[in-house]
Amino acid sequence: MSKYNFRLQKLLDIRLDKExxxxxxxxxxxxxxxxxxxxLQQLNENYEKYRNxxxxxxxxxxxxxxxYLNAIxxxxxxACxxxxxxxxxxxxxRYDLNEKRVERKTVEILKEKGEAAFLKEQNLIEQRNNDEFALYGFIRNHREGR
Structure with a gap:
């Protein structure tokens, strides 16, 4: 059985790096x-400490x-x-990160769909081969039974 080769793998790797x-x-x-x-918290604490x-x-x-209070x-x-x-x-x-995630997930979804289609095709080929072997076996057994 052959292995699935995703043609856009380099693009997915680039998008992962960007993410x-x-x-x-x-x-x-x-x-x-x-x-x-x-x-800012430290400055506010210092202001509160010396304001009275x-x-x-x-x-x-x-x-x-x-x-000193004016400087603080x-x-x-x-600081504000x-x-x-x-x-x-x-x-x-944050917006940029979300955008990069969407871009990566888009390519990952394409990969998953392609892989699923590939596996389905491989399973169909395997099923046809199994059916053919079963048919040959049936014919051989049927001829021997005569």
Whole structure:
């Protein structure tokens, strides 16, 4: 019995490679987003830690704390903008990954259908051969019985 040879195997391999690359890009974008989220959380924690300025501190210390809070606030705003960009990038990578999966699955479905048709044809050939052998055996036995 011969083996099924899928003519588009190279295309399927290329699509698999592209999907794997897209998965890596998606994971990378997801990790970058998580880093930005972590940074933003850390900045918010620092802001909450130093935002209460008591009147018992010296004017210089209050002024330094105020400048530090302004810097943290500015950093928080920048991190929020960066997070929005990372989320958009992540969405783009997710869309690209889904697109690559659909492309790969399309070729895989073609392969599966071709393989199923091939197996069906092989089974029909085998069945015809078996029927022919049975017919020859029947004829031989029938002639010997006379």
């Amino acid at each position: 794997e690359e897209s998965k890596r890009n998606f994971t990378e974008a997801q990790n970058e987003k998580l880093k930005v989220e972590s940074k 300025i008591s009147g018992t501190e010296s004017a210089v210390k209050r002024r330094i704390t105020h400048i 606030n500015y950093s928080i705003n920048e 903008e960066e997070l929005k960009l990372k989320e958009k990038t992540l969405q783009d990578k």
